[in-house]
Amino acid sequence: MAVTQAGSRRVLAWDVVGLVARLGLAAVWLLSGFEKASDPRETIVAVRSYELLPESLVSTVAAMLPYLEISLGVLLVLGFATRLAAVLSAALLLVFIGGVISAAVRGLSIDCGCFGGGGTVAPGATTYTLEILRDIGFLTLAGYLIWRPDTPLSIDRFVRLRAESVAGTAEGESVE
Amino acid sequence: MAQGSSGRKPTGPQNKGSTGGNSSKSAASKPPKGKQQSISRKSVAQARTSNTNNRTQLIIGAVAIVVIAAIIIIGIVMNQKATAVQNAGYGASTKSVATEAGGVVTVSNPTAAGTSPKVIDLYEDALCPVCAEFEAQFGQQINQAVDEGKLTVNVHMLTFLDPRSFSQTYSTRAAAAMLCVAQEDGSQAGTYLGFHSALFASGTQPTEGGTSDLSDQQLADLATSKGASDAAAQCITSGQNIAAATAADKSSTATLSTATGGRVGTPTVVQNGKPVDIQPPDWLTTLLAQQ
Numbered sequence: 091m092a093v094t095q096a097g098s099r100r101v102l103a104w105d106v107v108g109l110v111a112r113l114g115l116a117a118v119w120l121l122s123g124f125e126k127a128s129d130p131r132e133t134i135v136a137v138r139s140y141e142l143l144p145e146s147l148v149s150t151v152a153a154m155l156p157y158l159e160i161s162l163g164v165l166l167v168l169g170f171a172t173r174l175a176a177v178l179s180a181a182l183l184l185v186f187i188g189g190v191i192s193a194a195v196r197g198l199s200i201d202c203g204c205f206g207g208g209g210t211v212a213p214g215a216t217t218y219t220l221e222i223l224r225d226i227g228f229l230t231l232a233g234y235l236i237w238r239p240d241t242p243l244s245i246d247r248f249v250r251l252r253a254e255s256v257a258g259t260a261e262g263e264s265v266e
Numbered sequence: 267m268a269q270g271s272s273g274r275k276p277t278g279p280q281n282k283g284s285t286g287g288n289s290s291k292s293a294a295s296k297p298p299k300g301k302q303q304s305i306s307r308k309s310v311a312q313a314r315t316s317n318t319n320n321r322t323q324l325i326i327g328a329v330a331i332v333v334i335a336a337i338i339i340i341g342i343v344m345n346q347k348a349t350a351v352q353n354a355g356y357g358a359s360t361k362s363v364a365t366e367a368g369g370v371v372t373v374s375n376p377t378a379a380g381t382s383p384k385v386i387d388l389y390e391d392a393l394c395p396v397c398a399e400f401e402a403q404f405g406q407q408i409n410q411a412v413d414e415g416k417l418t419v420n421v422h423m424l425t426f427l428d429p430r431s432f433s434q435t436y437s438t439r440a441a442a443a444m445l446c447v448a449q450e451d452g453s454q455a456g457t458y459l460g461f462h463s464a465l466f467a468s469g470t471q472p473t474e475g476g477t478s479d480l481s482d483q484q485l486a487d488l489a490t491s492k493g494a495s496d497a498a499a500q501c502i503t504s505g506q507n508i509a510a511a512t513a514a515d516k517s518s519t520a521t522l523s524t525a526t527g528g529r530v531g532t533p534t535v536v537q538n539g540k541p542v543d544i545q546p547p548d549w550l551t552t553l554l555a556q557q
Contacts, residue, residue, distance in 0.1 A: 127341065129545065130349045131399040138395070139474075149349075157341025161334040171330035178334075199430070199475035249326070253318055257311050 107234070108241035115179060115231040116166035123159030130156075139200045140189045158182070166235075169244020176235035183229045187222055194218040348547055352407035359409035364458035366448040369514020371421045373459055378415020384553055387420045387536040389522050392440030392465055393427040393474055400533040400544070401466040407550050409459060416554050421462065422518035424532060425511065427474065436472055436479040440465055441511035443485040446501035447494045460492040 126133045134152040137143065143151060162182070165175040193200045201217065240247055361375045374383060390397040411417035423441035428434055444462060451457045464470060470488070472479035480488070486499035501507060523529070525536045535542040535549075542549060 127345075130345050131396050131403070134349075134399060135395045153342045153345040153349075154338050156345075157338045158334065160341070161337035164337065165330055165333065170333075171326045174327050174330050197475075246326070249322060250319070253322060257318070 104238065105242045108238055109243060111231045111234045112166050112169060112172060112241045112244070115176070115228060115235065116163045118228055118231075119159045119163030119166065119179070123156045123163055126156035127160065136200070139198065140193055141196075141198060142189060142192060169241055169246050172235055172241065172244060172246050173239035176232045176239060180229055180232040180236065183225050183232060187225045187229070190218055190221050190225070194222075348545075349403060350547055351403050352547065352550065353410050354406060356406040356410045358463070359413055359456045359459040361413040361455050362409070362459050363455060364448040364452035366445060366452060369445065369510050369517065371444065371448040371452075371458065372418060373412055373421060374418040375412055375415045378413075381415035383412075383416055383418040384556065385418045385420065385537070386542070386553070387422060387521075387525075389422045389424060389518060389532055389534040389536070390466075391424045391427045391437050391532045392444075393431050393437050393472060393479075394532045395471070395474065397533045398466040398468065398471050401463055402468070403547070404544075404550060405463050405466075409463075411550065411554055412459070417550075422522070423511065423514065424518055424522070424530070425515040426519070426530070430474040431472060432476055432479045433481075438508060438511050438515070439482060439505070440480070440485060441514065442505065442507035443482075443489060443502045445507040445510055445514075446498045447489050449507075450498035450501060451494050454493060454495075457493045461489050461494060464488055464492055 126136075130152065133156060134149055137152040137155070138145075138148045159182075162175050162179050165171055166179075190200070235241075240250065361378070362373050363375065364371050364373050366372075390400075408417065408419065412419060421444070423437075423444060425437040425441055428437045431437060433439070444458070444465070447461045448458050465488070470480075482503045482505060486502040489502060490496070490499050519530055522534060522536070525539050526534065526541050533544065535544050537553065542553065546552070
């Protein structure tokens, strides 16, 4: 099939969007995961402050969470199993959003004041709203990648193109 | 040149579970015979590709799950090491004494013969949950090091978390209570450190933004349960060290800010005017081993 000029520009546009979404979401997970991993005490305190888990589970979840985030970041950076990584990302983000909403509704303050120093901000609706909006933004990236997981510079695409060229059905080739 | 509707559509919606591979069927229009042959050969090839794609995607998905599990397991192991309680089993301090000057309590064992202890400044807030984690992880190691005369600790209790407490004054009152115990019972071995640790114990320390905290009477009862005298209890319930605790917070905040270049947070450990990195689980072991 002859790919038209307009068609190839559209392909490029979607590719750019996909790459940005994938690498953006990867960066979110890697930064967040490494930050949590670097301060395990603070992470335990943070998980506990949501008051959603029984104490026996708090330290286990706090131990696993940074590395779950890092592993999703790694998969997304590599573009390996992108749709699966995006589905897991979306699920995790929904859990986070649910946690923040639950804390907001119960009037909990989920920010540890320890690192403030003078003039701590009283927990208000505004910090929760911002956090929820931010997580919804990340959720949108994950949603896009669930819909279109094929992105450039990814192991997924490499595997697909190789499979197609082996079968002789890659774009532009014919079976005569 | 491949023709017509059987071509791959690069921007079309992807199949469920595919990693971007395409298995669209050839369209059912009516091309001439020769084209029909090449198209049907192409759709066989595409069907074959589609089966291979499905299997490939399953393999990729399985590998991804293994990768995730591996990273998590490695991480949990690293996390266990990072949060392991140091010198677990040593228990409470039995030889430390406390002296108070200018709102700062110095805990040491001056009778330990032939030792020149390392000196650290410890900055905490009684309401700070990360401080409670710090105490849980390093409290026993600190107890042992002080008992053995290897460590002297200057305890600075900050009060900036007062507004996060239910009574709005908990940090200050707890700091004042600690001053009372140091002043009245400082020379009684282990009493000050015992009370200090008890305030951070899980179940005792109030929560930030919580629905209750400890009253002065409860602070006094906790102190006497750790061996403090009636004089100390009286000092606590009368609130006579509140002003001293507030003044100590001011000066300690200033010295901490100087040491960290403006960042006032807890827990912080300062040695010789420089903050110590207390993330590594062996920070105190390393510090004690310094020449």
